Amino acid sequence: MKRLPSITDIARETGVSAATVSLALRDKGRMSEETRERVKASAAALGYVPNATARSLVGGRTQLISIAMPAIRQVPEVVSSVEYFFRLLGAAAARALELDYGLLVASPSESLDRVAVDGAVVVDPSHDDPTIATFDRIGRPVVTIGRRLDRIGPEAGPELLVDNDYTRATFEVLDHFNEKGARSIALLAAEPIDSFQQDSIDAYLDWCSRHELEPRVVMADSPEPSDAGVAVEGIVTRPGRPEAVYATIDTLAEALLERAAAVGAGVPRDMFIATCSDGHIARSTSPPLTTIDEKPVELAQTAVTILIDAILDPDAGSQSVQVDTELLVRASTGG
Amino acid sequence: MKRLPSITDIARETGVSAATVSLALRDKGRMSEETRERVKASAAALGYVPNATARSLVGGRTQLISIAMPAIRQVPEVVSSVEYFFRLLGAAAARALELDYGLLVASPSESLDRVAVDGAVVVDPSHDDPTIATFDRIGRPVVTIGRRLDRIGPEAGPELLVDNDYTRATFEVLDHFNEKGARSIALLAAEPIDSFQQDSIDAYLDWCSRHELEPRVVMADSPEPSDAGVAVEGIVTRPGRPEAVYATIDTLAEALLERAAAVGAGVPRDMFIATCSDGHIARSTSPPLTTIDEKPVELAQTAVTILIDAILDPDAGSQSVQVDTELLVRASTGG
DNA sequence: GAATTCTGCTAAAACGTTTGACCATTACCG
């Protein structure tokens, strides 16, 4: 790799010291306008580009943050809610760039063996995420999108959390079903259960007991349509078919819809369906699905903003922000 | 940000020099097994994490590469082919990690004002990409996924390119239409025309002239369904409706399919449709769409591999790899 | 028993930048 012009080269060219060059280029320090201009001109002529590494070394900061999401590792296979994750990623990158940070794509479980980033965003953290453990230990901030299930030890830093209020969102769906006249409501979820699904299930059970309805939670082996077959079949078959189903994941709702059509159960005529994570799937089924829009763009923007605040002021305390979801009512629940 | 234990702290602890610590931890240099173990034990006890910045400064490499894709900036809006880009990104990150590199999400048009990465992958490069220009100038390798439209100046480094053979892919689709008995075939594309669409159009025109068929290229204002209305309408209306349409983008095909259904034109009964970029859209329409699978995972893996090769051996020459597409025949062309 | 090789380690330079302390000059004040 060829040697790039450095601050010292400019210094030699213009006959000033390296310190002056450094200051001149960043419009700091005291010097004559003429010197400053000469330095800048020389820098431009030489095609000088500041060396971020050297800058980081003295500054102690890399201006880099990372984002870890489970979905990214499974990408070669089918990932549910691709659109959700992609939006999350895109919005995070954009916000980071605005704040003059770079965004590094990490995978969870990758327990960084070198210090390279100033902080991390972790999406849907698992309970034993080694990245989080390491970051806690070395005192680098981590903001999670979705609740942390661990929170271990006194060494853990302040809690930085961005999340949707899934309890409220679930209530909203169930109330909507109720208003539309559904009396028996089932919930369809899939392994593995993350904090989001756990919250939804809890809220569902709570809601059912308040409304004195018999809860019915059906679990699929995975969000993939092929693995959801049995669970979906069980819901859709005739005796005991619920009047409404809230599926926690869009692929589940899609599978359910297909199966319902196959056995001649009309949606929304015979059954309502709603799901979480608005995206292409929900919009393009027939009928289109009523969904909870989780506002991934806001989630990511908020997370990055909080993270960078925490980097700039390490002594600031915990921060916990809830991003409101929005119920998008579509034809699958009668418009 | 609290000061982390450094190599010097370990040196003091164990009573050896910093150089020895550095060598010990990386299993290099000559020293007694006992010393090596003592150093490692001390490092572990102190919770030492190597400082990547310092390492980069002396090594001249950051172990970081970036990936730029147009789609990432448009993410707050609707992005066509989300799945394609997400897979590209995920596969690139995974491959980079395997090779001990970090992947930075960049946006095109962001003309890096500091040197932070060792090389870049640019997806669907535009003709005036400032990132590419800068990288060329400072001698950092860039591999593009999709042909470069510029290639300016003698200073430009070797060409590093990964691409699908869209000519071949387009021929395959058209031959498939032909075999199925379609006589009039239209092509539907959308502004802005990138290298991929240009290749497809050229191939289409070529194919038509060889088969002595009248070509019919229809352009939409953008890939978004809302902007494609007029173009789609023009194709679908009765007199002169083609027997088959190849839409270069999946959202176009989807819009076309919907409009066809609306005017009572059955697919595949009255018209065949095929599209590019396999993804959820193509799989879930009814009927499902015949597509060209571009193999994004392979594209990204290859790109990252080539890039890192070029970083490790800057004097190696140009590299150009074609990744084979696969025609996935589905119901929209009669199975 | 002198020359050579091996072993185990260290010193110091280098990477490119930032920053705080300092130092000449020249200008200004009363």
Add this chain to the structure above:
DNA sequence: CGGTAATGGTCAAACGTTTTAGCAGAATTC
């Protein structure tokens, strides 16, 4: 005209590593 202030810079340390050259002593060779 002596003292203070402003101007326009420079010096050197520091950031945490890697790497090359070298050195003292022990072991081996002939």
